Amino acid sequence: MSNLVLGLVCGVALSGAAFAASQDAYDLPERYVAWEKAYSKEFPAIQGLMDTMTANSKEMLSKPSDQDQDILHNRVCAAIAYKMAVDRKGSAELRKLGPVTDILHNISKDNKKLVLSDPDTFRRVTELVADLKQAGRFKKSPEFFSDPEILKLKPVATNLALIHHLTGAVMAGDILTKAGGFSKDEIRVVQTAIVAHSTGYWYFRDSIDAAAGREGAWKVVFPVPENDIDNFAHDADLISQFVPESVTPDGSKWRNIATKRWGATNTKEEGQVVYYVFSRLYDEAKTDEGRAMALEKWNVIKPELIKLMGLKPDEDPIKTLGVPAFWAKKGK
Incomplete structure (x- = not known):
């Protein structure tokens, strides 16, 4: 030990x-x-x-x-x-x-x-x-x-x-x-x-x-x-991971990860990176309860991330801004 x-x-x-x-x-x-x-x-x-x-x-x-x-x-x-x-x-x-x-x-x-x-x-x-x-x-x-x-x-x-x-x-x-x-x-x-x-x-x-x-x-x-x-x-x-306090505020866990791990350089890129990660993440849950709870929180943080990107509420960030640079160069 x-x-x-x-x-x-x-x-x-x-x-x-x-x-x-x-x-x-x-x-x-x-x-x-x-x-x-x-x-x-x-x-x-x-x-x-x-x-x-x-x-x-x-x-x-x-x-x-x-x-x-x-x-x-x-x-x-x-x-x-x-x-x-x-x-x-x-x-x-x-x-x-x-x-x-x-x-x-x-x-x-x-x-x-x-x-x-x-x-x-x-x-x-x-x-x-x-x-x-x-x-x-x-x-x-x-x-x-x-x-x-x-x-x-x-x-x-x-x-x-x-x-x-x-x-x-x-x-x-x-x-x-x-x-x-x-x-x-x-x-x-x-x-x-x-x-x-x-x-x-x-x-x-x-x-x-x-x-x-x-x-x-x-x-x-x-x-x-x-x-x-x-x-x-x-x-x-x-x-x-979907708890809003960990995702959207300045200095939150996920905005920091977007910068340190995936190369975001400003607020807009932080929002773009986190949006992309979470848009692919919430359906990974193994249980019905898990998927429902993840989707509930995704519906809360999604509009806040769109605001960080400076987009309109009905705009699709991936269609508008594309895949974040970290993954775009990898062809993901």
């Missing part, structure tokens, strides 16, 4: 009241607050994991605004996963492990030491995948982890966005083991769902294919979700 995990979990355990309701210092839209309170009341032990997550965000991210966005995202994900389980009249396991998965799903996303080019990290990920496959997971993804050379390609192995579902599953297992109160099978359920949570991001899949030089290479890196907890974790992560 890494020193970072030990420090996070032990720090939370030892500080007690100082870390109680650590998330309360951060804003969360009201509808999600109600769902968060509901699962916290039903499963009080989850608060310790929330404390670990918030401590990790503060440890890994130096800018307060980045911390805010990261914690907001994880809390929204967990709340949505719980709401979906309740609406499905799901089991106690589903109501509990859905939020647990989403609180921890990004736990390694900003840890620059946890890359697959590091032999020990690669070993631990390989051992985890082997263990999960032995336990019967990933049966619908026969190509998953079948070609280590793709996983070791530098554009893949060192890109935290493309591998945090793997390293995060390892780290989550360490955290849950140290926290106690979770059976080995419950930990495997959470780890499997974390491994499968990124598959719906089309731009991640494209990045893997580009790095490997062939279509479908992404299947080596991303397995498909197979059960309710997998699907809820996957869709909660997807839906949470």
